[in-house]
Amino acid sequence: MARPISTEQDMLAAARPQGRVASMIVWSAAGLGALAVLGAAALWFHYGTTVFFEMIAAGISACF
Template identity: 40%
Template sequence: MPQPLSSRLALPRPMVAAAALVAVLVAGAVVLWAYYGTAVFYEMVAAGIASCL
């Protein structure tokens, strides 16, 4: 008897959660990039990274 489709495609919950988090972060970056423009967005990211180091 073949296995149900849901059991063959099951992914671990942490992997799904990590993928969702990455998707939200990328979507947020795209929205900020579209809103502020490329130059301002780059400067904001560079300043944020510099403040962490």
Template identity: 45%
Template sequence: MQPVSAPDHVASQPSRAATLIVGAAAAFTGLLVVSAIGLWAYYGTTVFFEMVKSGIAACM
């Protein structure tokens, strides 16, 4: 009796849902980085760090 397993071509390809989730996470992370750089450029470092501290304090 042979063991039951998935064919090699199916197991080696990631599912479409996994690819979509990874892509969405990468896009969201990129958006956060671009937003942080934009805030830094617009407001300057002092105001940027004050806003970050305020945001962290509001979450706690």
């Protein structure tokens, strides 16, 4: 009977580094998202709600 070229253990060992890279990407994106939310909250508390919303509206209108 023929043996498989790679065993199940070899395939699991090869899959682990990809899992680490994916995990690092997910954690980095979550960290950047958290920083964006904290930055928005800081601007909100510093400038107040009216100025904050006007800054957001001006930024969106500048894009289009």
